[in-house]
Amino acid sequence: MSVVLSRPKRRRPQWQRLTVAAVDRLTDEAVGVSFAVPAESRGLFDFAAGQHLTLRRESPDGEELRRSYSICSTARLLREEGLLRVGIKQVPEGEFSGYANTGLNPGDEVEVLPPLGSFGGPNAERWRAGEVESRHYAGIVAGSGITPVLSIVTTALETEPESRVTLLFGNRASGTVMFVDELADLKDRFPDRFHLIHVLSREPQASRLLHGRLDPERLTEIFADLVPLDDVDDWYLCGPYGLVTGARQTLLDAGVASGHVHTELFFAEEVPPPPRPENAPQGDTELTVMLDGRSSTVTMGKDEAVLDAALRVRGELPYACKGGVCATCRARLVDGKVHMARNFALDEADLDAGYILTCQSRPETDNLTVDYDA
Ligand code: FES
Structure with a gap:
């Protein structure tokens, strides 16, 4: 593993602590959760309609849980009242959605990534x-x-x-x-x-x-x-x-x-990931990860997801669903070739520009460079 310095590019979205302003019941199995966004953070949380927030918490057994939830409110509400609201429907065995529906209260603090996504x-x-x-x-x-x-x-x-x-x-x-x-x-x-x-x-x-x-x-x-x-x-x-x-x-x-x-x-669980091709390349790959203007390298197996390997050297990397749906793990492939198992998030323009979902990508070449700042 090694770390070298290069020039900073785009700022990576940073986790922010937001206070829950309200939790209101929408149906027996869904709540609306409103966050109070301080005046100094409103620019950071400004969003285009259709975007989502990624929330993070630690489960009782110490596992980190991240989930993306779409914003249901408008940018006008954020500007005028400093509120951002998401809808959270409880799903079977959904640890985060269960917690939001039964254990989240006004005044609680939640770690939140600024809005992402391009649905609108x-x-x-x-x-x-x-x-x-x-x-x-x-x-x-x-x-x-x-x-x-x-x-x-x-x-x-x-x-x-x-x-x-x-x-x-x-x-x-x-x-x-x-x-x-x-x-x-x-x-x-x-x-x-x-x-x-x-x-x-x-x-x-x-x-x-x-x-x-x-x-x-x-x-x-x-x-x-x-x-x-x-x-x-x-x-x-x-x-x-x-x-x-x-x-x-x-x-x-x-x-x-x-x-x-x-x-x-919203859900890709009903679509099982395709099996890895029988003739898929074997062996190791040298992965270079560019993030926050700094690059790190790590050796990974060709049967491993790029995101999982990258997290070993850069634990602060953005990701949420790990299912090819949310695009939070998006990066640009600068060097090498990957096989992307599923893609429900990137459009043709993204793919043409070289973007990949790193949670779904496995290396096909012995060297790979991905840029999370691009
Ligand atoms: S983490 Fe959601 S698409 Fe990769």
Whole structure:
């Protein structure tokens, strides 16, 4: 192992301690958690709609837990009231989500990384810059997938006085719908510009079309009857793997350009990682890690994830899901070649620019350099 110095580039996001301002129950299995952001840190936590926060805590048996949760509030709320809010749904065996739902209280402090992610795409960057257009946005979401889309929808409606939003929101039953009050408030504030369509799988609806899952067949019917595709400018899809991939393919098959379909996955557990190819290279690789303008080297096996090896020499490296979903572990591949097992987070532009998810990447060459500052 060795350490050499080089020139600093981008500042790595640093963990900050934020105080919990409120924990409010959204459903039997989900809470909204609001953090108070001190005035001097608001620039650091400024965000584009659709981004997420990474939270960290130590479990009772000493294991470090990191999880990413989407921001459901708006940058306006942060600027005006110093509040950032995330939605946390309790998942089976989810240590962090269980703690947030049962053990987190106002006044507690939590370690938080500043916002990351690019789900909101170019529109979110425009809203952040205060640039206004007149567009029709549509969301297809299920369950807790509403969380980042609530921020996107609210920001779009508040920022662009002539834009419209249509939201298809799938849930099991009305009692499991997150952010009911916030969505009702949006309908009251923007009755002519916000169209909310609930689709429930286990509760009868007045229309047959709105009773079931948001699968490709139902979506195709909804597009024909309720939401004409050529009337929508941009699509935001968020939720479990099956919903997001099915909805995306349905839109692409119907002729929607991929650049106008923005996706964010919440769970990738249902997609097992592909097995390592039988002819995958063997042996060791010399890995160089560039972070905070400093480079470190470590020897790793070719069957090991780049992130795991990099953490041995740079324990402060950013990561969260380790499942190829959140992109917190993103770095640029400067030298060498890797095989990336799964990628649910980087788009083609990222890949063309040489970015990889280091939690999913295994070396294919004897030397590898990854730059976390790029
Ligand atoms: S840590 Fe989430 S994609 Fe790698």
